[in-house]
Amino acid sequence: MDEARAALAAIPALAGYSGPLERLGGLTNMVYRAGNVCLRIPGKGTEEYINRANEAVAAREAAKAGVSPEVVYADPASGRMATRFIAGAETMSPEKFKARPGSPARAGEAFRKLHASGALFPFRFELFAMIDDYLKVLSTKDVALPAGYHDVVREAGTVRTALAAHAIPLAACHCDPLCENFLDTGERMWIVDWEYSGMNDPLWDLGDLSVEGRFDAVQDEELMRAYFGGEARPAERGRVVIYKAMCDLLWTLWGLIQLANNNPVDDFRAYADGRFARCKALMETKEFSRHLAAIRKG
Secondary structure (H helix, E strand, O other): OOHHHHHHOOOOOHHOOOOOOOOOOOOOOEEEEEEEEEEEEEOOOOOHOOHHHHHHHHHHHHOOOOOOEEEEEEOOOOEEEEEEEOOOOEEOOOOHHHHOOOOHHHHHHHHHHHOOOOOOOEEOOOHHHHHHHHHHHOOOOOOOOOOOHHHHHHHHHHHHHHHHHOOOEEEEEEOOHHHHHHEEEOOEEEEEEOOOEEOOOOHHHHHHHHHHOOOOOHHHHEEEEEEHOOOOOOOHHHHHHHHHHHHHHHHHHHHHHHHHHHOOOOOOOHHHHHHHHHHHHHHHOOHHHHHHHHHHHH
């Protein structure tokens, strides 16, 4: 709390705040509510793989698009950021996405609004380049990759080829749609935390949210129908499924970086191994091959 008070005192618009502080969630950062503002203090080691200047631009652009709270303050040097608190909103979880009627649809509508906004984010979220970058970070750490990781990356080359054969226009994407990054009022879904955002294939966001939220087939259908305004085409549905595996392939490495940085909030060895096992299991299914064929067909 002392660090949070000091951070608030250093922000001109918030320096006079002396009210209560409430610690909120966060896997890698410390987040506090201070009245009608949320203060984010970056976690240890995040500067190795997050560009805070890019994040600040994306957060402001997402706010202009109407899907994210107003940015009150952002300092790329320290990584500290303050945004407006959304009153009456529930921080989502896999359980809440199941329990709150219409929430997958509201998430789909928020994605559609973001992706269609014309916003331009500074970073290009490129899956295989990010895998290479994370592997470089891990090469300096004393952490073992899951057995067979490089073999699966090589196998994913067929995915890369299929996606490139029928590339779709890049859009401003969140790229890290953890359930906890969604705030639901029951009428509107807000999205927060733009650390990993960038210009990307927009269907990454749908596939990744489905994985993070542990969506079932009914929830997937609700998400896609809201996003596409009706039935998804086979190639569109295929991209969503393919990205379910690819996000696990990438975030496996993210988990290992957290492990190397001694992040205490989770068992990141189990997190990384679990994500990699889920990626392999999906890639070995007939369903995966069928969706890959649909993408190749276009």
